[in-house]
Amino acid sequence: MSTIELNKRQEQILQIVKENGPITGEHIADRLNLTRATLRPDLAILTMSGFLEARPRVGYFFTGKTGTQLLADKLKKLQxxxxxxxxxxxxxxxxxxxxxxxxxxxxxxxxxxxxxxxxxxxxxxxxxxxxxxxxxxxxxxxxxxxxxxxxxxxxxxxxxxxxxxxxxxxxxxxxxxxxxxxxxxxxxxxxxxxxxxxxxxxxxxxxxxxxx
Amino acid sequence: MSTIELNKRQEQILQIVKENGPITGEHIADRLNLTRATLRPDLAILTMSGFLEARPRVGYFFTGKTGTQLLADKLKKLQxxxxxxxxxxxxxxxxxxxxxxxxxxxxxxxxxxxxxxxxxxxxxxxxxxxxxxxxxxxxxxxxxxxxxxxxxxxxxxxxxxxxxxxxxxxxxxxxxxxxxxxxxxxxxxxxxxxxxxxxxxxxxxxxxxxxx
Incomplete structure (x- = not known):
């Protein structure tokens, strides 16, 4: 795996979810004046990398995990x-x-x-x-x-x-x-x-x- | 040491430096409508934790290091x-x-x-x-x-x-x-x-x- 390097838009999404979560994908898109489809890859990366979690009918929320905590979590999952x-x-x-x-x-x-x-x-x-x-x-x-x-x-x-x-x-x-x-x-x-x-x-x- | 959990202002500073660095502390303060003194603790944290570097008469610039890379760097420094x-x-x-x-x-x-x-x-x-x-x-x-x-x-x-x-x-x-x-x-x-x-x-x- 490579290191997690977030791009500017992903940092913006993270900031929006931190301040407003739980928030739906549509609402995040509205705030950025983008379509939901445009955001899909960014949201996928943020959830896969553990920064955000998504719950059906609730929306995205910030996991509160920093890079170091995520690393500890990943270490714990090595088999x-x-x-x-x-x-x-x-x-x-x-x-x-x-x-x-x-x-x-x-x-x-x-x-x-x-x-x-x-x-x-x-x-x-x-x-x-x-x-x-x-x-x-x-x-x-x-x-x-x-x-x-x-x-x-x-x-x-x-x-x-x-x-x-x-x-x-x-x-x-x-x-x-x-x-x-x-x-x-x-x-x-x-x-x-x-x-x-x-x-x-x-x-x-x-x-x-x-x-x- | 504890994990690196950046607050909102620190994330903002990081974003400003990413986009505009190298940039002086005064210029960062201007952009946030704050005084240089108010920002001092945040800039100290960001440089100590390795996200930013400061060069005299040049200003702050983004090191491009993510949490995982920083962890690898710190591991290398353990004695x-x-x-x-x-x-x-x-x-x-x-x-x-x-x-x-x-x-x-x-x-x-x-x-x-x-x-x-x-x-x-x-x-x-x-x-x-x-x-x-x-x-x-x-x-x-x-x-x-x-x-x-x-x-x-x-x-x-x-x-x-x-x-x-x-x-x-x-x-x-x-x-x-x-x-x-x-x-x-x-x-x-x-x-x-x-x-x-x-x-x-x-x-x-x-x-x-x-x-x-």
């Missing part, structure tokens, strides 16, 4: 599906040693653990693996399902979830990544991964004026 | 010192085993390693410790300076650096945290820590309209 990464999954019978190797090979901080039906059963973070590695047991002989964080203690999200809710979960639960899942008859199928790295990238994109 | 966390440091002769324990006790993802003069000599991530833990050596007998990432291969930042530059370093170099340092005669003293968690928190604050 997981537009920012998620590819997940790395391993089978629950894989050894802790092999899981650590997979983590290095794939260069990720979190692995998702699945059963024979590719259904999510657990999550392995670097922290989980590090904890196991200072234990007394032999890493090649312990399967990951012994040490993983398991269902139902896993926070998941779905493609349509809001990215800001995920960001809050990451902070509150002090975790690095959430699995993005799809609901199936057998359980959760892992379709993505969303991390603090995705959040950092989103922040940089905002400062580059690329997102909203 | 490390306002978002950094407390660093956790260990001595370079501490064992890898003890470093892992410290990481769990302090609940951080990155440790900074210092010498006898409290000068930064290395960085230890969970990844570094995990790599060491699958090696053949005994963790309680290896000092961290054997396995740490060492100077000059450490990316550092300073309190006055821009947070967005740090965010870009974290992404490009694929690291979780940077030490915030102070320059001394002997080298870098560690004064803070800035992480992807700080970036995620900043993002949430933006969506809550708390920062800018």
């Amino acid at each position: 997981v599906k537009d920012f998620q990464s590819i997940p790395v999954v391993i089978h629950e019978n894989v050894s802790v040693y092999d899981a650590i190797c997979t983590m290095f090979l794939e260069d990720v901080g979190t692995l998702f653990v699945v059963d024979d039906h590719s259904i999510l059963t657990g999550v392995l973070s670097r922290k989980d693996l590090l904890r196991a590695s200072i234990g007394k047991q032999e890493l090649p002989s312990i399967p990951v399902h012994i040490i993983m964080t398991r269902m139902p203690n896993i926070t998941v999200c779905r493609k349509e979830d809001f990215i800001m809710d995920v960001a809050k979960h990451l902070i509150e639960k002090q975790i690095d990544a959430l699995p993005v899942i799809k609901d199936t008859d057998k359980g959760f199928e892992v379709v993505g991964r969303i991390t603090k790295t995705n959040m950092t990238k989103l922040l940089v994109s905002l400062s580059e004026n690329e997102i909203i | 490390v010192k306002d978002f950094q966390s407390i660093p956790v440091v260990i001595h370079e002769n501490v064992s890898v085993y003890d470093a892992i324990c410290t990481m769990f006790l302090e609940d951080v993802g990155t440790l900074f390693v210092v010498d006898d003069h409290s000068i930064l000599t290395g960085v230890l991530s969970r990844k570094d410790l995990l790599r060491a833990s699958i090696g053949k050596q005994e963790l309680p007998s290896i000092p961290v300076h054997i396995i740490m990432t060492r100077m000059p291969n450490i990316t550092v930042c300073r309190k006055e650096d821009f947070i967005m530059d740090v965010a870009k370093h974290l992404i490009e170099k694929q690291i979780d945290a940077l030490p915030v340092i102070k320059d001394t005669d002997k080298g870098f003293e560690v004064v803070g820590r800035i992480t992807k968690t700080n970036m995620t928190k900043l993002l949430v604050s933006l969506s809550e309209n708390e920062i800018i």
